Amino acid sequence: MKINVLFSPLGADELSFTGRTTIVIDVLRASSTIVAALSNGAREVVPVATVEFAVKVSGGMFGGQTLLGGERNTKKIEGFALGNSPLEYTPEVVTGKTIILYTTNGSKAIVKAKFSENLFVCSFLNLEVLANHLVKLDKDFEILCSGRNNYYSMEDSICAGKLVAEVQKLKEDVELSDSAKACIALNKSFGIDTLKMLKETEHGKILLENGFEEDLKFCSMLNISGIIPYFSANVLKVWQNSKEKQ
């Protein structure tokens, strides 16, 4: 099994994902929010790459049971029901609903990787269950870090490192690319206290300045969910074999 990590979606051609197994990570906050929404009973999450498309699909394609969620520059978008804080996606709000999600980095990365044969979403919240699944699947995979504004972000690479380390615990003969090796080492250096690490990243500091400390706390929690978001036919649903832990 070969594992590679892309530090940003930039330059990765959409078609290059065809036939591959891809894991998208956006710890702050899209992938954490997607895991929270699906763990709390959302029917599905529709990641979109533009605000305009979010508004368009929310109109009627999903029978009116839709909620628009997302952010621009960390803030909720005017006219949207929800921002990009996972704490907003409570069972009361999301149960049975289709969430249309637009975010600056994460939702775009998922859309970019849409031609993948298998596309899963990973966060600190669900990496253990995903690692187990990837070992069973036994295919080469590529981790696509959403990064921040198309550049490297520390938190996504640490999450990638933890996922790879989990897979290595379960499987021998894992072949790592330079970037995958780097993520393992970065997780050893920075990943022991995930909340402390998040607070010291560029993106974490911006979220703190904007009052999202509780989001950092939530996003830093390890393996509180047994949900694997799986992308198929343009929507993210709970992978059938993932187990509810919450």
Next chain:
Amino acid sequence: MKINVLFSPLGADELSFTGRTTIVIDVLRASSTIVAALSNGAREVVPVATVEFAVKVSGGMFGGQTLLGGERNTKKIEGFALGNSPLEYTPEVVTGKTIILYTTNGSKAIVKAKFSENLFVCSFLNLEVLANHLVKLDKDFEILCSGRNNYYSMEDSICAGKLVAEVQKLKEDVELSDSAKACIALNKSFGIDTLKMLKETEHGKILLENGFEEDLKFCSMLNISGIIPYFSANVLKVWQNSKEKQ
């Protein structure tokens, strides 16, 4: 002083370099070759982004004292006098010459950053003298890793980490981006034995397979040169204040 690292030239817009101080790294092998050529008496190195342009400028712009150098997929290009092995750029071959250099990653990265106010080339061979100069210059800078085929390469990030660590030894109050912090940590994890590290990278393995073990040994040497290649008016020359150590 703020320091950032870009893990690949991909997506970095040419104009975004305007007014900045940029350090280009391509350990295997363009930046090592440039340092070797200038250390061994080449008049200047002209980095180019296409083979066609290399052939065009070699014709007469530099008074006939030119040598074409470079590679495609590690191999010398047909009709070129030199490949991309720093060991070819001996005093006998390069003294007084203008080298037109085309390489898959490094020369393109330098051309991409051409609008920088200050543009220097770094390798393991010359990072100490460059760190000293950057501290005197006392400006924010960005390290542009050439990477491999537009993606992350371990060796460039380790070299970036060593450069940042050298600067930190000499100067307090250095502000590091996520990527710069990552490079410091990666250097601690992998940078102790630079030759061993190079042999285990993706690019290093390909060079070993193609018989370039001596190149890896040369490129892994720390601070054997006192030369700082500086880019101005489309050519790289020795920065006037750099000191010859060899």
